[in-house]
Amino acid sequence: MTVIEIENLRKSYHDRPAVDGLSLRVERGEIFGIAGANGAGKTTVVECAAGLRPYDDGTVRVLGLDPRTDRRRLLQRVGVQLQEAALPDALRVGEAFRMYASLYQHPLDWRALMDEWGLTEKRRVGFASLSGGWKQRLFVALALIGDPEVVFLDELTTALDPLARRSTWDRVRKLRERGVTVVLVTHFLEEAEALCDRVAIIDRGRVVTAGSPQALIAEAGTDSLDSAYLTLTGRGL
Amino acid sequence: MSEFTTFKGLARVASVELLLILRDPMAAFFAVAFPLVLLWVKMHTADPLPGGLPIVAATVPMLSTFVIGLATLVVLPATIAQYRERRILKRLRATPASSVLLLTVQWAAHLLLAVVGTVLLIVVGVVAFDLGAPANTGSVVLAWLLGAMSLGAIGLLLGAVLPSTRGATVIGLTLFFPMVFLSGAMIPRELASPSMRSIGDLLPLAPVVQSLRAGWTGEALSMVHLGVMVAIFVVAGGLAVRLLRG
Numbered sequence: 312m313t314v315i316e317i318e319n320l321r322k323s324y325h326d327r328p329a330v331d332g333l334s335l336r337v338e339r340g341e342i343f344g345i346a347g348a349n350g351a352g353k354t355t356v357v358e359c360a361a362g363l364r365p366y367d368d369g370t371v372r373v374l375g376l377d378p379r380t381d382r383r384r385l386l387q388r389v390g391v392q393l394q395e396a397a398l399p400d401a402l403r404v405g406e407a408f409r410m411y412a413s414l415y416q417h418p419l420d421w422r423a424l425m426d427e428w429g430l431t432e433k434r435r436v437g438f439a440s441l442s443g444g445w446k447q448r449l450f451v452a453l454a455l456i457g458d459p460e461v462v463f464l465d466e467l468t469t470a471l472d473p474l475a476r477r478s479t480w481d482r483v484r485k486l487r488e489r490g491v492t493v494v495l496v497t498h499f500l501e502e503a504e505a506l507c508d509r510v511a512i513i514d515r516g517r518v519v520t521a522g523s524p525q526a527l528i529a530e531a532g533t534d535s536l537d538s539a540y541l542t543l544t545g546r547g548l
Numbered sequence: 549m550s551e552f553t554t555f556k557g558l559a560r561v562a563s564v565e566l567l568l569i570l571r572d573p574m575a576a577f578f579a580v581a582f583p584l585v586l587l588w589v590k591m592h593t594a595d596p597l598p599g600g601l602p603i604v605a606a607t608v609p610m611l612s613t614f615v616i617g618l619a620t621l622v623v624l625p626a627t628i629a630q631y632r633e634r635r636i637l638k639r640l641r642a643t644p645a646s647s648v649l650l651l652t653v654q655w656a657a658h659l660l661l662a663v664v665g666t667v668l669l670i671v672v673g674v675v676a677f678d679l680g681a682p683a684n685t686g687s688v689v690l691a692w693l694l695g696a697m698s699l700g701a702i703g704l705l706l707g708a709v710l711p712s713t714r715g716a717t718v719i720g721l722t723l724f725f726p727m728v729f730l731s732g733a734m735i736p737r738e739l740a741s742p743s744m745r746s747i748g749d750l751l752p753l754a755p756v757v758q759s760l761r762a763g764w765t766g767e768a769l770s771m772v773h774l775g776v777m778v779a780i781f782v783v784a785g786g787l788a789v790r791l792l793r794g
């Protein structure tokens with residue numbers, strides 16, 4: 312079953328196209344990767360799909376809903392970790408969990424979630440005093456607090472140390488076991504290879520190619536997704 | 549069912565936001581402690597008022613207006629601008645909560661700040677300076693609420709149009725301090741010069757001060773003042789909601 316359907320999406324900023332006729336489909340229960348260079352349009356696609364940015368043209372359906380007209384109903388069932396976001400400096404971790412849980416109709420048990428993401432020891436720490444990696448973990452956990460069917464994770468592990476990265480991957484795999492659909496934006500192709508069922512490589516606002524990491528590696532005739540990416544976008548040396 | 553969840557959510561957000569404001573030493577000092585200092589200074593330096601009105605009965609309503617104005621015209625716009633500038637609002641918008649409701653909650657939290665400041669002024673007035681109960685409590689409450697709603701709507705509007713936290717703070721203070729002096733929230737109206745009074749009466753703080761003082765001493769509230777506060781609330785609030793939704 313298709314849970315995300317994007318058809319011919321277009322979005323320009325000041326007449327410069329950031330997303331230029333992009334189409335993709337994500338099936339229920341898969342971990343779908345979006346990879347591509349800085350400025351390729353990944354964040355724009357994700358935020359248009361989550362109803363957080365208006366777009367110029369095209370059709371977007373997430374769980375059958377139109378994010379432009381049904382934003383609030385959609386966000387009841389869709390979690391988002393934004394690439395750039397903040398909480399008030401003085402808001403403590405525990406308070407953030409509790410407050411965000413109260414914004415949903417059927418939230419998860421926020422204490423259990425806080426525990427699962429290793430944040431209980433930080434519950435009295437204010438947002439401003441968290442290190443970058445802890446902030447990122449907090450935002451990933453907050454994306455899950457409404458017990459979503461679909462989660463968009465825009466840069467899952469950029470700031471995480473290797474250990475935290477591995478345990479985050481494990482937790483994302485557990486999401487898949489529970490039937491949650493995950494859309495993962497990443498620069499880190501090892502991550503896509505390790506986690507994703509399918510990956511779309513986008514460049515200049517279009518999908519260059521999409522498929523399983525193994526298929527992309529075979530298509531490019533290289534030995535890792537990293538070099539496949541460089542070959543497929545024509546950016547190889 | 550879902551509305552109850554939303555209401556519970558909004559109440560939780562409002563209480564957290566109030567806590568956050570009180571954790572900010574500047575906001576807490578200027579809205580809560582500073583008015584008490586002003587009260588103490590006034591009670592030790594002010595000249596007697598014509599007509600034999602006890603100074604404290606004029607000063608507590610005046611400083612309550614100061615508190616409402618500071619919370620809504622200075623702190624509220626700065627908070628909203630900061631939430632936008634630092635993408636705190638963006639994260640909140642990635643939830644099912646409506647953005648207009650979230651801003652209404654901000655407004656409510658800042659009114660709670662003003663409630664805290666006002667209650668402290670009254671308590672200290674009663675305990676330390678022999679402040680008598682208001683002659684008409686209903687009028688005082690009505691004047692306070694309408695004042696907080698009208699100034700709060702202006703604060704929301706400022707928060708909607710001012711792009712940066714810095715800009716919002718500077719402009720909020722630039723509007724607030726002259727108004728406080730001209731509209732009789734610092735210097736009693738009856739001691740101000742006629743020219744000062746004629747300017748001050750045109751400012752949005754004036755109906756708030758005058759209605760609060762009237763309620764406290766038992767004079768009838770002026771329908772013009774009440775009408776002006778309602779009109780400011782409707783116009784500024786409507787504009788703010790329209791701008792903030794976008």
Ligand SMILES: Nc1ncnc2c1ncn2[C@@H]1O[C@H](COP(=O)(O)OP(=O)(O)OP(=O)(O)O)[C@@H](O)[C@H]1O
Binds near residue numbers: 325353355356
């Ligand atoms: N709010 C904005 N205003 C103007 N231009 C923007 C805005 N957001 C993005 N852009 C531009 O649109 C293009 C795509 O940006 P986007 O953030 O979607 O890329 P991305 O693939 O997520 O990049 P990164 O890997 O660096 O996060 C870039 O050229 C960027 O400069």
Ligand SMILES: [Mg+2]
Binds near residue numbers: 353354394465
């Ligand atoms: Mg991005």
